[in-house]
Amino acid sequence: MTFEERLKDILARMRDAKLDAIVALHDGAHFIETPNPVTVLTGFKSLGPAAAILRGDGRMTLIVAPAWDAERATEQCPQARVVGADDIVEALTAALSNGARKNAGLAGMRYLPSSIASRVAAALPAAPSADTLVFDAARTKTDDEIGHAREATRIAELGYRRLLDIARPSMSEDELAAELKWFMKTLGADDNFLLLCASPHNRAVQPSTGRRFQKGDIILAEITPSVRGQLAQICRTVVVGDASAELAEKYALVVHAMDQGIAAARPGVPMAEVCRAINTVLEAKGYGEFCHPPHIRRRGHGLGFASMRPGDVALDNETILEPDMIFMIHPNQYLPETGYLLCGEPVLLTANGAEPLTAQKAALATVAG
């Protein structure tokens, strides 16, 4: 699928929903858990608040802040009429004054700061939500997004190799995370959701702190570079010093659970089945209680920044899997004997099943202690 084909699909969905226009909004605070409808419609990742208006006849208006960023937006979205503005709501109101506000749907409102959302709501008081329409249309990735995800995965694996090369006792989590982020930027990553922490017994994977590594630590790394706005992630576990036989055994169990999840991910199957396949392995070993909150919330997730579809790998997600969906499968399991363990791969759904994008699957690793 191309970007243009996706836009045609969105226009068809607009006709079905009897919408004359879609107004998409984002505040510029890009976050892995927050979808960005402006990026879905335009491919543009803004510096500040941005809005996109897609009319039923296919005309697009892109409003970006700061105003001086309009030229970059024009370069990247030649199909759009670009408006540079320091106040996007004011510019949006002006752009909608020619009748486009009639039968317009709004996308992205729930993620906006209330200071922007309240003004937009006042300008378009009766507009229905168009979140489902926009994000569902982007549930599968375009050819370009798939290519970017592959490249982001390659960078993530090189970042992991770098971690194995440089992590050592006395280095802090913050120092290692900053170094890895920089290293992956030198390879072309434009952003990175890099959760990295360590402890002899982790309770969760968390943002890094100033804590320094010690022998016996288990380093957890969710390495998530972005290439041209498309994220990919690998989840890895590394021991500082030697890994105990018990830890190796438990890690193998979690990897096996992941393998079962990957095997279960096929077109036509609900996402919940992927989660269930992972849980089944762990429940069979007596870890049923640890397959639910607060120990685990999900077994994977979609990879944005644009759309988060197909959503979480969770028991309550009945989304039917389709070719060209990309998402994470990560058991990321807390076990009482070892603490939290990370293993996960980004996968591309194909007609034959889930294809891990990684060249090398997660395996318990060690660095000198």
Added chain:
Amino acid sequence: MYTQHPTLLIGPSDWDDARAPKAEFEQRIAALWAAFPDASQAIVFGSAARHAELAYLTHFVPKLEPGIALLSRDGKHKLLFGGGPNMIGAMQPLTFITGMAPLNALGKLIDGWKSPLLVGGGAMASAVRKTVDDATNATAQDATAHVQGLMRTKSPTELAAIGAARDSLNATMKAMRDAVRIGGDAMIALLAGERAANDSGVQDIRTLFSLDGGRTLRPFEALDHTYTDPLQVYVAVRKFNYWAEGFACISNESQPAASLAALLLDNALSAIRPGVPVAQLSKILAVGTPYKLHPVTQGAPVSPLGLSLDAAPTTNFEPGEVYSVRAGLTDGAEQHAILSAMIAVRDNGSEVLWRSGIA
């Protein structure tokens, strides 16, 4: 100044009593109560993108999901963090407040509060704002502007943090200049600068650069080894929660636009003293034919610096404040330059903390 906001804040920001004394935070909170004698509670919101007031009152900078401080006049404060209860290990080091709880406890914890102060409410997502309004019967009083006013005057510890950030800015700019001097392109210079920033222990670094000689600025989107001279850059580095920023026009040759910008900048800096209207600098920084103001700086030639890069503009320069002053110009064709300086306003004038060199 807008930069590309990262999906996760990566870098050291643990609270350290030696650098940011708890007593100073308590004084700030006391000042808030003093200004609102009828208030006994405050709800202070911050997200990874917008958290200056939260950091000012609690040191907490949310790296991932939003945080909310529930301040109480009796001193029994709570810090609510996103991401679930298991995240507490990564959250506690960021603040002196020891009462921590997950963010989803917000509604229960503030249920029935009458007329609490609300700080940073405009940055809340609508659902969070609704939780606050429902729990307090929409009685919260917005105290954001008041806290922003308190934040303008910097204490000695804050000035020390800004000074540390300034030192990192120096190291970053030097690495970029060195890279250009030996023929490096924009990417090489940018990455060398960011490497130097990391080596100096920064909490965050944001950059913008130009591939067209300074006519436009852009964030890093992909590796692009286009060679450009001059190289126009914007760099913001953060250390101990405080930002330093600077523009530089880096070239191996003399650049007429940069020379003129340097003159304008010097004129502007010499005019800064307590009581001078900030708007007066716009007149000094105005340019004549063939130049016009650079689009990046024309709307904001002066910007307060501290815990954020987009603090609200002020009216007059006052002692204790720190500003970024920018001189940007373009002829619309070949010549463009933006230079800047960081200044601290003193009782009898101002001190230049950092200034663009012409290299």
